[in-house]
Amino acid sequence: MRYGVVRALAGGVLVLGALSGCGMLGGNSGQVCTDTKKAFQQYVTQVRSLPAAEPARWRQATEQLAGRLDGLAKKADDAALKKALKAEAGKLRSAATAVGTGDVSQLNTVMKETPASIGEACD
Template sequence: MRNGVKSGGAVPVAAVCAVLVLATGGCGVLGSNKGEVCADAKRTVQEYIGRLKEIAANDPAQWKQTTDQYAGRFDALAKESDDKALSKALRDQSARLRAAAAQVGNGDVAALNQTLTETPARLGEACG
C-alpha cells in the first residue's frame, strides 16, 4: 500500500488512453437514439477519466464518491436508451463501477483498473 492506495496507486495511463478511444461508430440506427446515447456514454467516460486524474491517489473516499456518481450517470443513460442491448451494456457498466467503487473506497483500485480497461470493448460493441 503506497499513499493509501493498493495495486500501484492510480489508474494506468494505458487504461485511460484505451477508454478515451471508445468507439461510437456505427451507432446511428434510423429511428433510434442509439447514436446519441453512445455519444453521451463516450463523453461520460471521458469526463470520468478527467475527474479521476484530478483526485489525489491517497484519497480513496473521493475516488469512491466519483466512481459512484458516474455509475449513476450510466444508469441514467441506460434508461434513456431505446436499444435493449445498449441499455444492458450501460447497466452492466454501472454495476461494474459500483462494485469497483466499494473496493476503491478501501484503497484497492484493481477492480477499477480492470473495469476501465474493459470499458472500450464493452461499450464499443454495444454501440457498433
C-alpha cells in the same frame, strides 16, 4: 494506490478510444453512445485531478459515473446498449467500494473490459 491509479487512468484512455465510433448509429442509440463517451471523458478528467491518497473521493467519482451510466441505460432504446450500460454501471459500483479502501484492482479490470462491452453495443 498511486501505481493502481495510473493503471486505472490508462484504462480510461482506452475506453475513450474504443468509444470513438459512438454517435455513428442513428436515433437514440447514437446520442446515448455520444453521452456515454462524454461521461467517461468527464470521469477521467475528474479522477486525474484527485489526489491518489484520497480514495473516498475516487469512490465518489466512480459511483457518480455508475449513476450516469444507469441514467443513460434508461434512455437507451436499443436493448443491447441498455444491457451493456446497466452491466457496466453495476461493475463500477462494485469497484467503487474497493476504490474507497484504496484498492483499484477491480476498477482496472472494469476499465479494461468496458471498451469491448460498450464499444460493441455502440457499433
